[in-house]
Amino acid sequence: MSSSENSEALVLSSDPLHPANLIPELCRSFYHLGWVTGTGGGICIRAGDKVYIAPSGVQKERIEPTHIFVLPYPQVAPSPHTDRVFLRRPSLNLKESACTPLFWNSFEIRDAGSCIHTHSQHAVMATLLWTGPVFTISHQMIKGVRVGGTGPALSYLDTLELPIIENTPNEEDLKDSMAEAMIKYPNAAGVLVRRHGVYVWGTDWEKAKTQTECLDYLFEIGVKMKLAGLSTTLN
Amino acid sequence: MSSSENSEALVLSSDPLHPANLIPELCRSFYHLGWVTGTGGGICIRAGDKVYIAPSGVQKERIEPTHIFVLPYPQVAPSPHTDRVFLRRPSLNLKESACTPLFWNSFEIRDAGSCIHTHSQHAVMATLLWTGPVFTISHQMIKGVRVGGTGPALSYLDTLELPIIENTPNEEDLKDSMAEAMIKYPNAAGVLVRRHGVYVWGTDWEKAKTQTECLDYLFEIGVKMKLAGLSTTLN
Amino acid sequence: MSSSENSEALVLSSDPLHPANLIPELCRSFYHLGWVTGTGGGICIRAGDKVYIAPSGVQKERIEPTHIFVLPYPQVAPSPHTDRVFLRRPSLNLKESACTPLFWNSFEIRDAGSCIHTHSQHAVMATLLWTGPVFTISHQMIKGVRVGGTGPALSYLDTLELPIIENTPNEEDLKDSMAEAMIKYPNAAGVLVRRHGVYVWGTDWEKAKTQTECLDYLFEIGVKMKLAGLSTTLN
Amino acid sequence: MSSSENSEALVLSSDPLHPANLIPELCRSFYHLGWVTGTGGGICIRAGDKVYIAPSGVQKERIEPTHIFVLPYPQVAPSPHTDRVFLRRPSLNLKESACTPLFWNSFEIRDAGSCIHTHSQHAVMATLLWTGPVFTISHQMIKGVRVGGTGPALSYLDTLELPIIENTPNEEDLKDSMAEAMIKYPNAAGVLVRRHGVYVWGTDWEKAKTQTECLDYLFEIGVKMKLAGLSTTLN
Numbered sequence: 040m041s042s043s044e045n046s047e048a049l050v051l052s053s054d055p056l057h058p059a060n061l062i063p064e065l066c067r068s069f070y071h072l073g074w075v076t077g078t079g080g081g082i083c084i085r086a087g088d089k090v091y092i093a094p095s096g097v098q099k100e101r102i103e104p105t106h107i108f109v110l111p112y113p114q115v116a117p118s119p120h121t122d123r124v125f126l127r128r129p130s131l132n133l134k135e136s137a138c139t140p141l142f143w144n145s146f147e148i149r150d151a152g153s154c155i156h157t158h159s160q161h162a163v164m165a166t167l168l169w170t171g172p173v174f175t176i177s178h179q180m181i182k183g184v185r186v187g188g189t190g191p192a193l194s195y196l197d198t199l200e201l202p203i204i205e206n207t208p209n210e211e212d213l214k215d216s217m218a219e220a221m222i223k224y225p226n227a228a229g230v231l232v233r234r235h236g237v238y239v240w241g242t243d244w245e246k247a248k249t250q251t252e253c254l255d256y257l258f259e260i261g262v263k264m265k266l267a268g269l270s271t272t273l274n
Numbered sequence: 275m276s277s278s279e280n281s282e283a284l285v286l287s288s289d290p291l292h293p294a295n296l297i298p299e300l301c302r303s304f305y306h307l308g309w310v311t312g313t314g315g316g317i318c319i320r321a322g323d324k325v326y327i328a329p330s331g332v333q334k335e336r337i338e339p340t341h342i343f344v345l346p347y348p349q350v351a352p353s354p355h356t357d358r359v360f361l362r363r364p365s366l367n368l369k370e371s372a373c374t375p376l377f378w379n380s381f382e383i384r385d386a387g388s389c390i391h392t393h394s395q396h397a398v399m400a401t402l403l404w405t406g407p408v409f410t411i412s413h414q415m416i417k418g419v420r421v422g423g424t425g426p427a428l429s430y431l432d433t434l435e436l437p438i439i440e441n442t443p444n445e446e447d448l449k450d451s452m453a454e455a456m457i458k459y460p461n462a463a464g465v466l467v468r469r470h471g472v473y474v475w476g477t478d479w480e481k482a483k484t485q486t487e488c489l490d491y492l493f494e495i496g497v498k499m500k501l502a503g504l505s506t507t508l509n
Numbered sequence: 510m511s512s513s514e515n516s517e518a519l520v521l522s523s524d525p526l527h528p529a530n531l532i533p534e535l536c537r538s539f540y541h542l543g544w545v546t547g548t549g550g551g552i553c554i555r556a557g558d559k560v561y562i563a564p565s566g567v568q569k570e571r572i573e574p575t576h577i578f579v580l581p582y583p584q585v586a587p588s589p590h591t592d593r594v595f596l597r598r599p600s601l602n603l604k605e606s607a608c609t610p611l612f613w614n615s616f617e618i619r620d621a622g623s624c625i626h627t628h629s630q631h632a633v634m635a636t637l638l639w640t641g642p643v644f645t646i647s648h649q650m651i652k653g654v655r656v657g658g659t660g661p662a663l664s665y666l667d668t669l670e671l672p673i674i675e676n677t678p679n680e681e682d683l684k685d686s687m688a689e690a691m692i693k694y695p696n697a698a699g700v701l702v703r704r705h706g707v708y709v710w711g712t713d714w715e716k717a718k719t720q721t722e723c724l725d726y727l728f729e730i731g732v733k734m735k736l737a738g739l740s741t742t743l744n
Numbered sequence: 745m746s747s748s749e750n751s752e753a754l755v756l757s758s759d760p761l762h763p764a765n766l767i768p769e770l771c772r773s774f775y776h777l778g779w780v781t782g783t784g785g786g787i788c789i790r791a792g793d794k795v796y797i798a799p800s801g802v803q804k805e806r807i808e809p810t811h812i813f814v815l816p817y818p819q820v821a822p823s824p825h826t827d828r829v830f831l832r833r834p835s836l837n838l839k840e841s842a843c844t845p846l847f848w849n850s851f852e853i854r855d856a857g858s859c860i861h862t863h864s865q866h867a868v869m870a871t872l873l874w875t876g877p878v879f880t881i882s883h884q885m886i887k888g889v890r891v892g893g894t895g896p897a898l899s900y901l902d903t904l905e906l907p908i909i910e911n912t913p914n915e916e917d918l919k920d921s922m923a924e925a926m927i928k929y930p931n932a933a934g935v936l937v938r939r940h941g942v943y944v945w946g947t948d949w950e951k952a953k954t955q956t957e958c959l960d961y962l963f964e965i966g967v968k969m970k971l972a973g974l975s976t977t978l979n
């Protein structure tokens with residue numbers, strides 16, 4: 040890595056909407072929603088030429104602004120095999136989120152400003168009950184979701200389709216299959232990972248968050264419908 | 275619209291029971307109940323000749339008093355095809371709730387002082403398991419619900435009936451079918467919208483809220499009973 | 510009634526454990542547990558010769574100390590047909606909880622110091638799946654429950670039995686059948702009311718509350734077991 | 745016991761991460777997760793030569809630092825038949841957690857720094873649906889769990905196995921069967937107790953807590969899968 044400087048200024052702000060304040064607050068909220076229990080999951084925010092990322096393997100309801108990593112954007116996709124450039128690394132013994140290359144997919148392929156990863160049980164159950172490569176639902180409140188995550192809102196008359204990719208032991212190894220799925224399903228606002236969770240993005244953190252809520256709602260109601268023997272799409 | 279004036283005075287008050295303070299607080303509470311996740315749903319309050327309405331398409335747990343719209347009442351039903359009159363519009367780039375014409379139904383047809391719209395999964399599941407035009411339940415704690423929403427309390431011996439209307443892509447287009455259902459079922463304290471949610475009203479915000487809680491409770495227990503093979507009405 | 514005096518001193522205290530402070534706090538907590546949504550349910554506390562009771566038909570998460578009724582104890586069971594004596598009635602337009610005669614049962618028959626009433630869906634579902642006069646479960650964590658509610662703790666090897674009485678349109682009319690059930694089942698720590706909820710008592714508010722939690726836990730796991738086809742008692 | 749001294753200094757600290765501050769905070773959090781309702785369950789923390797333990801049979805969301813017991817470590821396993829040595833006992837009429845000998849198992853057999861006991865319904869349902877001596881799941885997010893609770897992280901490709909021991913009327917009598925199960929299953933990060941709950945440990949409280957969350961998540965999803973007719977292991 041080219042820099043190990045440790046600028047507190049990049050993460051200390053009295054503005055509650057500063058990314059380094061938002062990420063801890065949102066992670067606490069996601070913890071209480073059951074999205075990120077047990078150190079899994081998280082959120083990243085890209086603001087202009089800076090990307091703010093939470094540490095890996097920590098209690099998500101106890102993150103502090105000083106735990107946040109800051110990376111410059113753009114940079115060559117920070118895959119496992121690439122040296123990542125940092126503007127700031129916490130002085131503690133922390134590692135940046137293992138989702139970093141997957142978050143990068145959302146920036147590079149969809150020009151997203153924020154990406155959320157959850158281990159929500161509704162998402163995981165959806166990947167178990169939809170055994171094929173796509174989760175599909177229609178005639179539900181899907182209009183909170185945008186085409187491709189960053190485009191116009193879906194209509195009640197549209198059918199929502201989300202690709203499901205297969206899990207890998209290392210989170211970072213999902214990078215290529217996630218990118219493929221995003222390209223194959225350009226209208227999808229997120230990518231499900233079988234037996235693992237979901238990645239959802241938006242133009243900013245508000246839209247990433249509200250779309251994650253909408254999608255989680257749809258996974259939940261879809262699973263309930265399937266288990267009740269109801270079809271989740273109308274012909 | 276006849277007015278774009280921006281009077282802060284209409285929404286800034288140190289009284290926690292002022293509608294512009296209550297709406298943000300109640301929306302936060304509804305968010306944690308799972309009624310308004312992902313920007314859907316909300317509440318409006320009519321106080322005398324003023325109607326307070328939340329903005330559309332925003333995170334319901336983060337509304338501020340300054341985001342509230344104020345409209346004069348009465349005025350010709352503010353349907354999609356009518357210019358609406360405002361006493362106050364937020365200076366931000368916000369639009370008033372798409373539920374506005376539906377809230378107006380509750381004022382004009384039932385003389386309600388408050389109307390709540392939720393996307394609760396219990397309501398949605400009820401509209402999927404009750405495939406006809408009416409949700410029915412009896413011999414449960416229905417006595418928290420009032421006849422027509424603004425009349426005397428129901429008795430344990432009454433049967434609760436709530437009409438279910440079909441959803442439309444645009445929320446505003448539900449206005450006529452909701453009004454029809456309210457007239458056809460004058461005793462109903464709310465109207466369910468298939469695959470979407472429910473509208474519930476009361477003479478004031480407390481009664482609208484407690485009735486929404488009662489009805490949501492009845493949807494939840496009704497769905498549980500149906501899924502367990504139990505009948506939700508006794509003969 | 511013999512007294513309509515309105516002594517604030519009876520309910521204003523800086524001690525967080527004063528009954529008039531505890532009841533609002535506990536009702537808020539019960540609201541978030543789903544025990545008292547929509548104005549139903551509540552708790553009363555008897556401290557020496559005074560009984561503290563919440564008002565009827567109000568939002569249980571918004572009770573204030575000044576809303577609390579204080580009654581002298583003992584007095585002839587305050588049934589619907591008996592004039593009740595008060596030490597304090599709130600100046601607002603409030604009525605004491607309709608559960609008052611039922612709370613009195615717990616004082617008179619079990620010498621309880623506190624009684625809790627919930628509309629928990631776990632309790633209601635238990636009364637629907639146990640169609641006879643008794644809810645029974647064994648070999649679960651029942652040792653948090655006391656014999657008769659105020660006696661020694663049950664053992665893991667005991668079988669928990671709770672009578673189920675039939676509901677009536679007016680809460681107060683449950684007084685006699687609840688008393689009968691308490692006498693017929695002297696070891697029961699509570700009484701279930703079919704399609705309605707449960708009454709649980711203890712020697713003080715802490716024990717009433719922890720026993721209500723234990724019983725609600727047992728209703729919940731019992732319902733889950735029944736729905737999964739498992740027997741809730743071992744032979 | 746060799747000491748009944750009552751040193752406040754052992755439990756009063758302005759450091760929020762002091763064990764006597766952490767235990768009350770974590771118990772409150774566990775209460776809201778449904779892990780320790782009705783006085784059951786809890787957490788202990790071992791810091792160097794001191795063990796901090798919560799009292800038995802109290803409301804877990806209302807513990808105060810002054811309620812905490814402090815014991816020296818090591819000492820002969822404080823079984824029911826052994827006099828326990830204390831550095832501090834609260835002056836109130838409290839008894840140390842009945843889990844004490846079971847917590848000791850985690851220190852002595854796994855060198856754990858913290859041990860958590862929950863009555864989570866997901867854990868209990870798992871012990872009812874897995875009727876044999878082991879709970880097994882694979883191909884889920886098990887990588888938050890460590891080999892033996894204090895070793896390296898499991899991989900997504902591993903199968904998680906947790907022994908299930910049979911319950912006894914007195915918590916302390918589980919000591920020997922828990923120790924046996926820990927020795928027979930050296931890779932297990934916890935021990936389930938049939939119809940009762942689970943014990944989970946880690947090198948420190950953070951790891952004990954995140955592993956308990958991971959395991960609870962796995963019990964929950966495993967139970968859902970079983971009830972949906974899905975296999976929880978892939979061949």
